[in-house]
């Protein structure tokens with residue numbers, strides 16, 4: 475059984491565990507002659523990297539990416555691109571406690587029930603360490619999408635506290651430790667997370683991901699719909715418990731009148747959508763409007779207060795996380811969400827071009 479690969483024509487396979495010597499991925503299907511160096515990938519990894527603020531885990535990883543294959547003279551060759559990151563902060567602590575006990579909210583129990591063996595050091599393969607490779611592959615996907623496609627994400631909710639959409643400023647996102655587009659919300663979250671960190675507790679979050687500059691036509695009905703693949707890709711991120719496209723669950727509270735994305739013509743002959751409740755996707759196909767998705771991340775499971783659990787022998791025990799603690803894993807999920815959207819879009823773009831090479835790159839009607 476092989477389920478470590480995502481994509482059809484742009485294909486990413488990741489490998490590695492939290493405390494193995496290294497993690498890596500193979501990105502296959504990348505078109506030749508695209509400019510690509512390690513410096514194009516590293517900034518995205520630096521945004522996901524742990525230990526950058528007091529609000530995320532203090533594990534110190536350099537996360538230095540190396541391109542092992544598929545690039546020659548700064549250009550992709552069309553052959554598999556292997557990317558590699560060494561694990562440098564695998565603390566050689568004693569893991570015997572969690573080797574036998576299952577941490578509530580973690581994959582310890584399900585890996586053991588399914589496989590009967592697991593690498594318990596730092597969660598092994600189930601650790602979000604693997605998401606570093608998604609981010610690296612996402613940087614390659616952005617190259618495939620080209621400079622006209624812009625993919626950005628922001629943290630829009632921490633616990634019950636949401637951003638004020640009227641105060642949304644993309645330039646604020648890289649100014650605070652939370653990737654928050656609303657400066658006042660970022661200040662409130664700072665207070666909240668400091669308190670949570672002190673008390674050893676944690677909180678969930680919602681992330682919004684937006685892709686702009688996409689051509690219409692991406693998406694492969696019926697079982698490769700763009701919204702379905704985005705949902706699956708975002709849901710595959712650790713700790714994600716919900717995904718919405720466009721208005722998502724809020725659409726259920728609208729009427730048909732309120733939800734209609736009405737259409738008019740632009741002077742240049744392209745279609746002008748008057749709103750975007752659909753999140754840029756109709757019938758599983760991109761409209762050319764921004765693609766908008768949101769995903770909910772549960773509170774960090776490893777908290778400092780003891781929680782009831784069981785061990786491998788069926789004894790009732792308590793589990794308590796000691797040491798490094800992350801009060802909101804939603805923060806570090808922001809660059810991971812961008813990467814997953816980029817990977818799905820790059821794959822869908824190549825599939826769209828393969829089936830329909832003459833399709834227009836803007837929302838122009840066939841008989842106009």
Ligand SMILES: Cc1cc2nc3c(=O)[nH]c(=O)nc-3n(C[C@H](O)[C@H](O)[C@H](O)COP(=O)(O)O)c2cc1C
Pocket residue numbers: 531579580581597600601602605711712713714772774775776777799800803806807810
């Ligand atoms: C970027 C990122 C970092 C994470 N770091 C932690 C962490 O430090 N502690 C923790 O308890 N969970 C962390 N998680 C979540 C766990 O990996 C996840 O909850 C666990 O593997 C069980 O999988 P599930 O929640 O998807 O069912 C992180 C998730 C992401 C996306």
